[in-house]
Amino acid sequence: MSNTTKSNIGNSILDVDICVIGAGSGGLSVAAGAAQLGASTVLIERHRMGGDCLNTGCVPSKALLAAGKAAHRWRGERALGVEYAPPGVDFAAVNRHVHEVIAAIAPNDSIERFEGLGVRVIQGTARFAGPREVVAGDTRIRARRFVIATGSSATVPPIPGLDGVPYFTNETVFDNTVLPRHLIVIGGGPIGLEMAQAHRALGAEVTVLEAARVLPKDDPELATLLRQQFVNEGIAVRERVKILRVEPDGDGVALVLDTGEGDEERITGSHILVAAGRRPNVAGLDLEKAGIAYGPRGITVDARLRTSNRRVFAIGDVAGGPQFTHVAGYHAGIVIRNAQFRLPAKVDYRALPWVTYTEPEFAHVGLTEEQARAAHGDAITVLRWPFVENDRAQTERKTSGLVKAVTTKSGKILGASILGAEAGELIQVWTLAIGQGLTVKALAGMIVPYPTLGEVSKRAAGSFYTPKLFGERTRRLVRLLSWFG
Incomplete structure (x- = not known):
């Protein structure tokens, strides 16, 4: 189908083969693959190209971890017969390092690169206007196939008082240029533990609070060994805790815990990082107008990643499955085979x-x-x-x-x-x-x-x-x- 522009009530209309909503890892992979296969392709992104992975997820977190590991090694090579002075951590410089890494990778995900591949990139918020039509700004897009790749955002648990104090999520913590005196991490999943260890290695006092056990989806025997490693490094790890409320405490914060014995325990810190899970980004898409079923876990898809509207696919975090960047990339391949080659490819997580x-x-x-x-x-x-x-x-x-x-x-x-x-x-x-x-x-x-x-x-x-x-x-x-x- 040709990529044509028409006039309709003052709006331009694009007729294309495939329309991708979301320029994160999965959406970029679909758009690049479809365009290079000769399909007319539109990519819509309302925020930053590269999505969560590049800007607030995998890339900055691993860059911060690299700085933390460098500081940790500087302290810990005595067993090899090498002595160092205590490391001097310039946290503002660490932050610059994080953003320099993002900037180095960003051209791979840029508008210029994708337009060079033949993708029409629209910066704006997408919403469905019908089963075969999406509106983004002043443009209407009609496509043979749509791919929703809008990702997920940090979940903020309904803890009383949390909304009355400043806190970080993964979307804001990488803008911080001052080393926290005492970082309290709410959540003992991968994001929480990675950020806890990185900040501890860079010199912060750190406490991790987890409602269940740390890394609940992983092998408990090995998770226990990792927990002990954290304790050995001076990180306080508290499992199976219930946070009753959050309160301001001078220029810091206080978290009040239920001891389980009718008493309360108060933990004070300088900063809070909320790492308590992710929620799919479905708000504002007007999925109902396209007949697309969804729920709290995300958009409902079958094994071929098709939604209840068979012309629409959903991939990555918004599809309600495993929330990893490499899964979004894997999903992109499944969609390309289904949408472009009509092959009944299905997801298989046995070797994930x-x-x-x-x-x-x-x-x-x-x-x-x-x-x-x-x-x-x-x-x-x-x-x-x-x-x-x-x-x-x-x-x-x-x-x-x-x-x-x-x-x-x-x-x-x-x-x-x-x-x-x-x-x-x-x-x-x-x-x-x-x-x-x-x-x-x-x-x-x-x-x-x-x-x-x-x-x-x-x-x-x-x-x-x-x-x-x-x-x-x-x-x-x-x-x-x-x-x-």
Whole structure:
């Protein structure tokens, strides 16, 4: 369909093949892919190109973490025989570093780049005017297919008094140029823990308050080990707490907790960071006019990411699934195959990895031990290999951590969790194995260079065979063979 402009009650009308709403990771991937395949494409963004990931999420958080890790290393190399003076942290300079990283990556997501690819970029707020029509400013867009990629925003819990004090979310914390004296983090998920550790390494006192347990979607055994690491670094981690209210306290804030015994406990700090989950961005889209079903968790989609209006797809956080940038990118590929090639591609999360970028890193793919037992009962095998048994980890004094994998009795890999140095890199071999249906035999038999951290995965996989290899039956066989010379 041609990209034409008409007149209708003073508004211009664009007739295009595909209209993408939201220029975050998923929306940009769809727009770039569709345009390069020759489809006439419109991309609508009401705020900043690059969305949450570039501006207030993955990129700035990892940049801040890098600064925190640099300060942590500066303090902690004494075991290697290297002495440093205490690090001097210029928090304003750290903030400049964060925004320089954003600026360095921004051209990849810029309007200029996408217009160069042939995408028509409209800066404005999109809303549906019917099943096949969207309005953005003075422009009406009619498209064969629409893709909603509006992402999510920080959830602010209804804690009494919270709206009466200043607080950060991920959307504002990276504009802060003054190191907090005492940062109180509400939420013990990945964002909360990453920001807690980064600020602690840069010199702030930090308290984490979590209503359940930290990292509730991850393996509890490894999450407990990470929690202890935080405690060792001087971060106060409080789990299963109930916040009764928030109050001003001089030039700071106070959070009043329920002790569970009829008393109250008061924690004072200088700043609050709210990291208590995300909510899908659906407000103002007028989804009802397009016949698109949605709820508190986001837009309802099927396995092909189609909404109740079959001409409209939803991807990324707004689709109510796993909230990761790489999932939005994966969704983009599913939509391109469906919308452009008419292939019935479906999402499959069995080999979906995720990483919490603390130090040590915490990575996971597939089922946890608890999930595997729920699905397979006792017909599973749990494999473990500690980093302390890895020579490369010893040479670098990065021995905290563990590889934990879950398999069937036949050796099919069901899931893996890694807490340790470079876990985000190490999890990828397990992701490939699960995605391709490999067994532990493939990992146990691979040749890995020595000394590398990658040996922990090989050793963990190899431990599947240890009971049989060194059991009495094998010993008898060896004794029998020895009779033949």
